[in-house]
Amino acid sequence: MSTASMTAAALVDPVLGFELAYWQQTTIKVVLALVIVPTATAIVVQTFLFKMMAGMQSRMGPMEAGPYGALQLMADGLKFIQKELLAPSAADRRVYALAPVVSLIATFMVFVVIPVGPNGFAANLRTGIFYALAVSSLSVVGVLMAGWSSANKYALIGGIRAGGQLIAYELPLVLAVIGVVIQAGSLNLQDIVVAQHSGEIFGWGGIGSPYIITQFVGFLLFMISIQAELTQPPFDMPVAESEVVGGWQVEYSGLQFLFFYIAEFGAAFGFSAIASTLFLGGWAIPFVDLDAGIMHIVGPLVLFGKTMAVAFLIFWVRFSYPRFREDQLQQFAWKFLIPLALANIVVTGILKVVF
Amino acid sequence: MSSAENETPQADGAEEAAAGAEEAEEVEEAPVDEAREALVERFRSEMGEGVIEHHIEVGRDTWVRVENGSWRHAAEVAKGAMGMDYFDFLSAMDWMESPYGRSEDSSVDLALGRAEAAEVSDEIVTGYAGGDSRFQVFARLSNLVNHTSLTLKVDLPDLTVASWVEVFAGAAWHEREAWEMFGLNFEGHPSLRALYLPTDFEGHPLRKDFPLLARHVKPWPGIVDVEPMPGEDEPKEEATAEAGA
Amino acid sequence: MAITERDQLNYIATQAADARVNVELETEGMTINIGPQHPATHGTLRIVARLDGEQVISADPVMGYMHRGYEKLTEVRSYPQVTTLINRIDWVGSFANEVPFILAAEQLMDIEAPERARYIRTVLFELSRIANIILFLGDMAVQLGAITPAFFAFRDREFVLNQIEAVTGGRFHPNFDRIGGLKDDLPAGWIKETKQAMDKVRTFCDQMDDLVVGNEIFLQRCVGIGVIPPSVALEYGLSGANLRSSGVDWDLRRDENIGLAYDEIDWKVWTHDDGDSFARYWVRLQETREAANIVDQLLDNIPGGPIMAKVPRIIKVPEGEAYVRTENPLGEMGYYIVSRGDTGPFRVKIRSASFSNMSITSWILRGVYVPDIITILASMYFILGDLDR
Numbered sequence: 002m003s004t005a006s007m008t009a010a011a012l013v014d015p016v017l018g019f020e021l022a023y024w025q026q027t028t029i030k031v032v033l034a035l036v037i038v039p040t041a042t043a044i045v046v047q048t049f050l051f052k053m054m055a056g057m058q059s060r061m062g063p064m065e066a067g068p069y070g071a072l073q074l075m076a077d078g079l080k081f082i083q084k085e086l087l088a089p090s091a092a093d094r095r096v097y098a099l100a101p102v103v104s105l106i107a108t109f110m111v112f113v114v115i116p117v118g119p120n121g122f123a124a125n126l127r128t129g130i131f132y133a134l135a136v137s138s139l140s141v142v143g144v145l146m147a148g149w150s151s152a153n154k155y156a157l158i159g160g161i162r163a164g165g166q167l168i169a170y171e172l173p174l175v176l177a178v179i180g181v182v183i184q185a186g187s188l189n190l191q192d193i194v195v196a197q198h199s200g201e202i203f204g205w206g207g208i209g210s211p212y213i214i215t216q217f218v219g220f221l222l223f224m225i226s227i228q229a230e231l232t233q234p235p236f237d238m239p240v241a242e243s244e245v246v247g248g249w250q251v252e253y254s255g256l257q258f259l260f261f262y263i264a265e266f267g268a269a270f271g272f273s274a275i276a277s278t279l280f281l282g283g284w285a286i287p288f289v290d291l292d293a294g295i296m297h298i299v300g301p302l303v304l305f306g307k308t309m310a311v312a313f314l315i316f317w318v319r320f321s322y323p324r325f326r327e328d329q330l331q332q333f334a335w336k337f338l339i340p341l342a343l344a345n346i347v348v349t350g351i352l353k354v355v356f
Numbered sequence: 357m358s359s360a361e362n363e364t365p366q367a368d369g370a371e372e373a374a375a376g377a378e379e380a381e382e383v384e385e386a387p388v389d390e391a392r393e394a395l396v397e398r399f400r401s402e403m404g405e406g407v408i409e410h411h412i413e414v415g416r417d418t419w420v421r422v423e424n425g426s427w428r429h430a431a432e433v434a435k436g437a438m439g440m441d442y443f444d445f446l447s448a449m450d451w452m453e454s455p456y457g458r459s460e461d462s463s464v465d466l467a468l469g470r471a472e473a474a475e476v477s478d479e480i481v482t483g484y485a486g487g488d489s490r491f492q493v494f495a496r497l498s499n500l501v502n503h504t505s506l507t508l509k510v511d512l513p514d515l516t517v518a519s520w521v522e523v524f525a526g527a528a529w530h531e532r533e534a535w536e537m538f539g540l541n542f543e544g545h546p547s548l549r550a551l552y553l554p555t556d557f558e559g560h561p562l563r564k565d566f567p568l569l570a571r572h573v574k575p576w577p578g579i580v581d582v583e584p585m586p587g588e589d590e591p592k593e594e595a596t597a598e599a600g601a
Numbered sequence: 602m603a604i605t606e607r608d609q610l611n612y613i614a615t616q617a618a619d620a621r622v623n624v625e626l627e628t629e630g631m632t633i634n635i636g637p638q639h640p641a642t643h644g645t646l647r648i649v650a651r652l653d654g655e656q657v658i659s660a661d662p663v664m665g666y667m668h669r670g671y672e673k674l675t676e677v678r679s680y681p682q683v684t685t686l687i688n689r690i691d692w693v694g695s696f697a698n699e700v701p702f703i704l705a706a707e708q709l710m711d712i713e714a715p716e717r718a719r720y721i722r723t724v725l726f727e728l729s730r731i732a733n734i735i736l737f738l739g740d741m742a743v744q745l746g747a748i749t750p751a752f753f754a755f756r757d758r759e760f761v762l763n764q765i766e767a768v769t770g771g772r773f774h775p776n777f778d779r780i781g782g783l784k785d786d787l788p789a790g791w792i793k794e795t796k797q798a799m800d801k802v803r804t805f806c807d808q809m810d811d812l813v814v815g816n817e818i819f820l821q822r823c824v825g826i827g828v829i830p831p832s833v834a835l836e837y838g839l840s841g842a843n844l845r846s847s848g849v850d851w852d853l854r855r856d857e858n859i860g861l862a863y864d865e866i867d868w869k870v871w872t873h874d875d876g877d878s879f880a881r882y883w884v885r886l887q888e889t890r891e892a893a894n895i896v897d898q899l900l901d902n903i904p905g906g907p908i909m910a911k912v913p914r915i916i917k918v919p920e921g922e923a924y925v926r927t928e929n930p931l932g933e934m935g936y937y938i939v940s941r942g943d944t945g946p947f948r949v950k951i952r953s954a955s956f957s958n959m960s961i962t963s964w965i966l967r968g969v970y971v972p973d974i975i976t977i978l979a980s981m982y983f984i985l986g987d988l989d990r
Binding site: 444454500528529552566 | 665677835856857924926937952
């Protein structure tokens with residue numbers, strides 16, 4: 002993945018002497034996105050869901066396909082592709098078939114604004130983070146479509162739970178980001194990276210100012226909220242297998258299920274990347290100049306490393322915690338997270354003015 | 357909520373266990389079970405009319421048979437005056453001899469000394485505390501404070517008896533089971549419907565005249581694999597040979 | 602306080618039900634079938650729940666998908682054959698199923714097992730309790746969405762199953778108990794290995810203390826949920842940990858010990874006053890620890906001697922009736938045997954723990970939220986084989 006991204010950075014970088022037409026750039030970006038997102042998802046699933054989870058639960062995990070089960074996902078993917086696409090007879094077929102695609106597209110769109118190097122991004126939007134959070138919530142539409150069109154009560158309950166939950170946790174997610182935005186003074190993710198690299202903590206600029214230090218509350222809020230956005234335990238009621246047997250996914254099979262699967266873990270990777278960009282300094286590393294040529298190569302690797310660290314947190318919690326009840330989850334969002342996020346914004350704003 | 361608050365002191369359990377053991381020993385030594393006699397006497401006096409017969413297995417258990425009309429009253433008395441508020445179970449009994457025998461009439465079984473399938477008598481033989489009808493309902497209640505239990509029995513000449521649901525809510529499922537398995541009617545039960553069986557099931561499986569079809573379709577092969585007793589070195593072949601003779 | 606909350610919920614549910622009947626512009630409730638194939642019922646139980654939003658108005662269990670008619674089958678089997686059947690009642694703690702039946706038959710025959718057999722029986726009885734309840738301790742967490750404890754449970758349960766297998770030759774269905782004693786003696790080195798296994802069990806219990814009982818979300822999901830007051834518990838005939846967690850201090854091992862070696866060791870009965878889902882989990886966790894202690898003590902004091910009393914080759918049980926109940930992993934299990942002096946019983950009434958424990962379902966599920974159905978059912982802990990027989 003990293004090599005590919007590096008090449009992407011190089012290709013769209015006019016400094017190296019190439020000037021590509023818009024359509025050429027776009028084609029390259031689309032192709033790379035189609036390669037990178039599933040690969041990243043595969044790495045996340047293989048590392049965390051298969052091997053790390055197995056290790057934590059004192060078992061081996063997949064061992065048969067490839068060395069230490071490294072090719073397990075390939076086998077799983079092939080299996081999913083071979084399977085028949087089933088739909089309940091009462092299903093709303095068009096919506097039913099469209100739902101996984103909507104979810105998957107929403108996931109892909111998040112990756113557009115994440116910077117991976119000095120020039121490595123698909124689109125350098127001025128409202129970067131705003132855009133990322135906006136499109137990520139599009140997946141709710143896919144989930145609701147799946148829940149409704151499946152003509153299954155469990156799917157419906159799951160879909161409605163997911164809708165309620167995703168809307169409830171969208172707010173603390175956005176509010177948690179505002180602290181960062183205030184501190185960086187920009188919505189652009191690249192600007193946020195630069196601001197963290199060149200920032201100072203109370204006059205000491207040794208390692209820049211990764212916002213996880215000054216915005217620690219914001220980081221926690223963000224992590225909790227993305228845990229809920231991703232419907233991972235302890236916020237996995239929409240898909241709770243012991244209650245609603247998979248929720249809105251219950252009727253899907255084969256490739257359609259695989260789409261939801263990629264969307265889920267792709268989103269996990271995407272949100273981890275956003276979190277590491279916002280709070281851990283993104284692709285930048287301290288003591289290395291942002292414009293240094295080496296960053297074209299090292300930047301994506303650094304971001305990938307940080308992203309995996311954040312993803313580890315997500316999955317660690319996933320394996321350890323039981324789940325909330327729906328009403329407890331809503332209470333947690335509205336009565337605890339949102340007030341805390343608002344207080345965080347106020348404090349950040351005051352400190353921003355004072356210093 | 358902490359664990360410390362809910363611990364009963366260690367000594368308590370041991371003492372009570374010891375006390376229980378002593379009690380049991382005393383009871384076994386006595387030729388007449390005074391405690392159980394007293395229990396029955398008390399029950400008789402609280403009930404007034406209605407108790408027909410009782411049976412006591414010394415040191416073990418107590419059976420009391422009550423009249424059909426006082427079945428619910430018996431539950432109320434036991435629960436109220438006798439303090440037997442623990443509902444253990446309720447079930448029914450078909451005392452008729454099965455017309456199909458025990459389906460153990462293969463040559464191997466006969467050679468092992470089992471009685472040949474005898475002529476099935478029409479006579480109804482009932483168990484402890486007697487009985488006048490083919491079907492009986494029996495239930496067991498316990499007093500968890502003084503550790504006494506009572507097995508109550510009732511005759512069902514017309515297959516009907518009062519329901520216990522209002523006295524013990526837990527009886528509902530047990531009565532539903534007896535209803536479908538024996539075809540007995542419990543008056544006052546809020547919803548007598550099938551518990552285990554499909555709604556359109558015909559017959560009452562636990563009645564003795566309900567054939568166990570599996571045994572008719574594929575007869576019992578008999579005991580072909582006799583396990584030697586521990587300490588007894590009798591080889592298996594010998595047993596089988598003996599059986600075949 | 603928790604009870605009043607429950608009453609409140611009941612009240613809301615009743616109001617909702619009334620509103621639906623009375624108001625012309627009625628909101629349509631939803632009837633949802635939980636089961637027969639549902640991960641939360643670990644077997645084939647079906648619960649027809651009528652919902653108002655996420656709240657249960659009424660819940661009615663439908664069962665019998667696993668009914669095997671054991672009471673009928675026992676009537677055409679001889680006494681030694683019956684133990685093979687009843688092994689399958691509670692299939693995660695099988696040995697414990699045999700014990701009350703054998704004890705009842707022994708009572709009718711006036712036979713007492715030798716001292717050594719009594720001790721080994723008690724040890725195996727407690728081992729099957731551990732094998733059974735460990736599963737609950739992990740499974741309850743799974744029902745709440747935490748998968749890791751279940752894997753720990755299966756890992757450590759293996760050590761206990763290995764010990765059972767070493768003695769009986771069967772991991773799940775030992776069929777080892779005989780009228781008058783046991784089939785075989787203990788193999789060499791077994792006592793030492795079992796003690797090591799008990800240490801593993803204790804470590805497991807400590808892990809569950811940290812991982813589950815100490816978890817904030819677990820407490821939030823379980824404390825004050827599914828409260829059963831003691832009077833209701835008695836009326837429905839609840840037994841085992843379900844009864845003890847309602848504050849009723851009743852354990853057949855201590856209070857009605859027939860033919861097992863519980864009187865000769867030092868142990869205690871755990872109770873909890875709250876009667877909620879958490880109390881049921883907590884009591885079972887403590888009981889697992891206690892069971893490990895019981896096994897250790899019994900193994901230290903195990904006497905020598907024969908393992909089989911003198912019994913006739915062809916077992917004929919004299920005429921009579923007997924009911925013997927023991928404190929099985931799931932609760933009180935008893936066999937009411939009616940004998941006519943034949944080689945097989947005339948009638949056997951199987952009083953299984955889960956049947957009575959689950960008869961409270963409709964009462965307890967009224968007014969709760971859908972996710973709590975799963976918590977409550979999991980905390981009541983039933984095995985389908987024990988429910989359907």
